[in-house]
Amino acid sequence: QTEPQQQQQERLYADLTGDGLPLMQVNTDASGRATFNLLGDGKTMSYTINGTNLENISGVVLGSSTGGRFTDLVLIHYAPTQGLIAEGNGSATGNFTSADFTGPLAGKQMSDFLKMLIDGNIYLIVRTSDNPLGEIGGKITPALQ
Numbered sequence: 775q776t777e778p779q780q781q782q783q784e785r786l787y788a789d790l791t792g793d794g795l796p797l798m799q800v801n802t803d804a805s806g807r808a809t810f811n812l813l814g815d816g817k818t819m820s821y822t823i824n825g826t827n828l829e830n831i832s833g834v835v836l837g838s839s840t841g842g843r844f845t846d847l848v849l850i851h852y853a854p855t856q857g858l859i860a861e862g863n864g865s866a867t868g869n870f871t872s873a874d875f876t877g878p879l880a881g882k883q884m885s886d887f888l889k890m891l892i893d894g895n896i897y898l899i900v901r902t903s904d905n906p907l908g909e910i911g912g913k914i915t916p917a918l919q
Contacts, residue, residue, distance in 0.1 A: 785917040786810040786891065788898045790825065794912035796839035796897055803827045804862070804910045808898050809917075813869075817884050820869045821850065823898070825910070828862025830903035836914070838878075838895045847879045847887070847896070858903070 790806035793799045806825035813820060823834065834851040837844050848870050851859070872884050879887060890896050891914055899911040 786812075786914050787917050788912035788914045790823075790898065790900060790910040790912045792910055794897075794910065795899060795908045796844055796911070796913075797842065798907065800905050800909055802905070802909050804900075806900065806910055808912070808914070810914060812884070812888070818869050818871050819884065819887075820867070822865055822867045823850075823900075824865045825862045825900065828900060828902060828909065829860065831859035831862050831900060832903055832906065833899075833901040834866070835899050835901065837897055837899060838890055839897055840895055844897070844899075845877050847877055847890075848874050849876060850898075862900070862902075 788808045790808060792802040792804065804825065804827040806823060808821060808823045811820045831851065832853040833849065835846050836848040836850065837846045850868065850870065851866065872882060875882060875887065894913065896914045897911050898914060899908040901907065902909040
């Protein structure tokens with residue numbers, strides 16, 4: 775009898791810097807890295823975000839940048855409902871599914887999100903009180919590991 779094979783996870787990442795933001799650059803000492811895994815069910819994405827030198831995080835969002843605009847797709851953290859994060863040294867972890875999609879992805883499947891990601895259009899943005907459009911961010915890409 776053979777052992778069941780583990781279902782493969784898709785590994786994705788984004789290096790987060792002030793110059794990793796679509797359409798703008800911010801002068802900041804903050805930085806970070808985000809990693810994402812598509813879990814075995816193919817419907818759930820897990821994430822870990824590690825950041826340093828961040829203060830007053832008001833939101834963390836996954837979004838797309840096409841045609842000179844940035845559109846929110848998944849709100850990972852939203853201060854009006856979850857509170858302001860005063861210190862951003864450390865990490866945050868969690869999961870999201872297609873039920874968490876907003877904007878043009880609302881009502882769509884994880885496969886639609888993955889297609890946008892493969893097309894190179896998905897970014898993670900960390901917004902702060904000082905930089906409400908984004909202090910650090912980066913494009914999510916497949917890991918080369």
